[in-house]
Amino acid sequence: GDSVTQMEGPVTLSEEAFLTINCTYTATGYPSLFWYVQYPGEGLQLLLKATKADDKGSNKGFEATYRKETTSFHLEKGSVQVSDSAVYFCALIYNQGGKLIFGQGTELSVKP
Amino acid sequence: NAGVTQTPKFHILKIGQSMTLQCTQDMNHNYMYWYRQDPGMGLKLIYYSVGAGITDKGEVPNGYNVSRSTTEDFPLRLELAAPSQTSVYFCASRQYEAFFGQGTRLTVV
Numbered sequence: 001g002d003s004v005t006q007m008e009g010p011v012t013l014s015e016e017a018f019l020t021i022n023c024t025y026t027a028t029g030y031p032s033l034f035w036y037v038q039y040p041g042e043g044l045q046l047l048l049k050a051t052k053a054d055d056k057g058s059n060k061g062f063e064a065t066y067r068k069e070t071t072s073f074h075l076e077k078g079s080v081q082v083s084d085s086a087v088y089f090c091a092l093i094y095n096q097g098g099k100l101i102f103g104q105g106t107e108l109s110v111k112p
Numbered sequence: 113n114a115g116v117t118q119t120p121k122f123h124i125l126k127i128g129q130s131m132t133l134q135c136t137q138d139m140n141h142n143y144m145y146w147y148r149q150d151p152g153m154g155l156k157l158i159y160y161s162v163g164a165g166i167t168d169k170g171e172v173p174n175g176y177n178v179s180r181s182t183t184e185d186f187p188l189r190l191e192l193a194a195p196s197q198t199s200v201y202f203c204a205s206r207q208y209e210a211f212f213g214q215g216t217r218l219t220v221v
Contacts (some may be wrong), residue, residue: 022162032208032209034209036210036212042204042213042214042215043116043202043210043212043213043214043215044204044210046209046211047118049141049209078122084186086164089154091206091207091210092208093210097162098143098160098162098168100143100145100157100160100204100206100210102154102155103129104153104154105154105155
């Protein structure tokens, strides 16, 4: 079946460090891939998306590339800020049908 | 547009009581979902709907019921509340990417 696996958290970084959060997926079809962010006490917000292989999603300095050959969608940011502290969720969505599958979430803590 | 609206934001329920968590979306989305999120954990799918009149179980449906009589509304019913249902509940809707409500923080005591 379909599934999404993220790296274990929490991830603790110093401000301006490079961030990578790994996400791999198993899919029976051709899904779109998403990263969502959840700030403390809030719901999930869409961070970026990619709809097909080799697409790169980007937003607010974050990037992720849809890699079909490695079934991955790793989230990266060149220089994190304290305000990036949140929980990040990788997700897989099929355009047709109801499947919406999330990874377990990775908590990021950025220290000044 | 308001997006996805959940009510109430907070609620304390006694063991054995029942209540309905409300979820409304104004984006004319076909798909709607209910998740629960326990402290420090990811999202667990309770129920989902692919359109008005059609619902299906997710991973953790026991103790919950849903209905979808209109495109806009997808209420979640808790019957005979138990302490294990203490959680934060999120409703989401999508046509393509998903939009989430702000959550309902429910405590069962």
